Amino acid sequence: MAITVVDPRTDASAAGLGSARGRIWRSLRGNALGMVGAVLLVLVVLVAIFAPLIAPYGPAEVHFATPFQKPGTVGFLLGTDDLGRDIFSRMVFGVRASLEVGALCVVLSVVIGTPLGLLAGYWKWLDAIISRLTDVTLAFPFLIIAVGLAAISGPSLTNAAIALGIAHIPTMIRVVRGETLRIKESDFVLGAMSMDASGLRIIFQHVLPNAASAIIVQATVIMPVAVIGEALLSFLGLGIQPPTPSLGIMLSDAQQYIFRSPTAAIFPGIGIAVICLAFNLFGDALRDALDPTNTSRK
């Protein structure tokens, strides 16, 4: 008797769902909040890419004659700071820096976390080693890692991203490891094992593609946390260094003259919140869409 065991990902018809991609797309489109997130996300990314075209002034361009302008002043949409720098222009470039750090951090955690998670989930003896290393890394809050890196090689955008990346590798490892453990027990992997497929082949052909959605969702979880993390590090002086604009630096600058010009502190915060909201909304919708067990969504 021939038994065919199919991988639900590569053979969507077996699950009787039609195209899996179509289902995901339908679910995403049906989710109003998710769509809001997607639109915001596109906007934020466009702002970051076209920052020099959008910003009316350079981010460090000072106008000593016009400090502390109120929002709505002609020429300065969101007003100016203590040095007369255009807050809108600085924010546009700040968004770019936030996304740079966020993206670097996500890439780092995916590139390092995924293979380690796959190995730990697939081979038990490796699990012991990798999980201990994960525990050790988890024992250091990201601020401590950032503090260490900043102390060793000076605070910078790259170091902030590396610190945030290191801090998020363990969660990525855990997510991928958990997925691998689950997928390893499924019929199509057991089938492949019975046909003497090599471990690496099974990992690349079956485990990784099926774990992809969990990895993508985790990436959307990491991104906003990293954006806030960058702002926090720059706020403390451990991240991006002036004159490079960062939303965190704008906040810490604005805190000094907050009573004179509260809006200078309010706008950068809104900027951070919008970026994070975009990723959180879109990430939630994506998670619902990629979760085949989720049928409760209207």
Next chain:
Amino acid sequence: MIRYVATRLWQSALTLVLASIVVFVGVRALPGDPALAMAGEEATPAQLAIVRAQLGLDQSVPHQYFAFLGKLLHGDFGNSTRTGTPVTDLIATTLPVTLWLSAYAIVVAVIVGIVFGVIAERFRGRWPEWITNGFALIGLSVPNFWLGILAILYLAVTLGWFPASGYVDVVANPLKGLYYLTLPAVILGTSLAAVIMRQTRASMIETMKTDYVRTANAKGLGAGRVLFRYGLRNSLIVVVTIVGLQLGGLISGAVVTERIFALPGFGKLTLDAVFTRDYPVIQAVVLVITLSYIVINLAVDILYSVVNPKIRVGGSN
């Protein structure tokens, strides 16, 4: 059960040893010479050598590590290279501030998170759910140090409801102490509350779908009793886990919160030590944070296995 606890204890001990090595090596990778910093720029080589010997820096690195471990076991973290104060004293004065702040923040977050989570579950698809979901989204999307700045600006300075900064010893003057910590604790607890709220909602939705809840409902148990006896009880397990998982974030958050509200806590000690390259203090601070993190996670795991016997069978998972 005993085997599970033993395994976890052994793992935690190993993690702690590895972490202590990482800290020890990491601190030595920092640029700048602590002996030079202590003796002053114009110190002669002979003076420098004396300071070096005092600090034990003339010994081999493994020797330094074991000497460090030995002292550690006696509760001796050495003296601050900057002020000469015993590090233990510095920790004793700053740690309580951070502990009170964190504990207060956790209490606020757990109460708000559970109440909002239950509301969201009970009123699914209606406006109370939208409000609580909105709160959670904002809590996750808005940086808490920005909220802190706004809170100081509007709640403390403009409205005058809370002090904008400062710390009053909670033990000596509980009411005033807690009053001073309220604003920082609420700010620190916001994102934790958001995470707890989401998980409570999700776990309540799952629990309410189970057969035993349906049975309880069919038996005619009141809605409130079902909610408390089955729904919330399961959610509490989730909450315990989350607090354990979010602890690292809470510690980082506490550092910034202390900075914004000018609290003389552990976070301030950490930042000061890093900016002045105070080796013994950095070492001690990181070790204390690591140790507490490992111990709390161990406690969470054991607590979890007591409540949920399935985990014990799974071994190290």
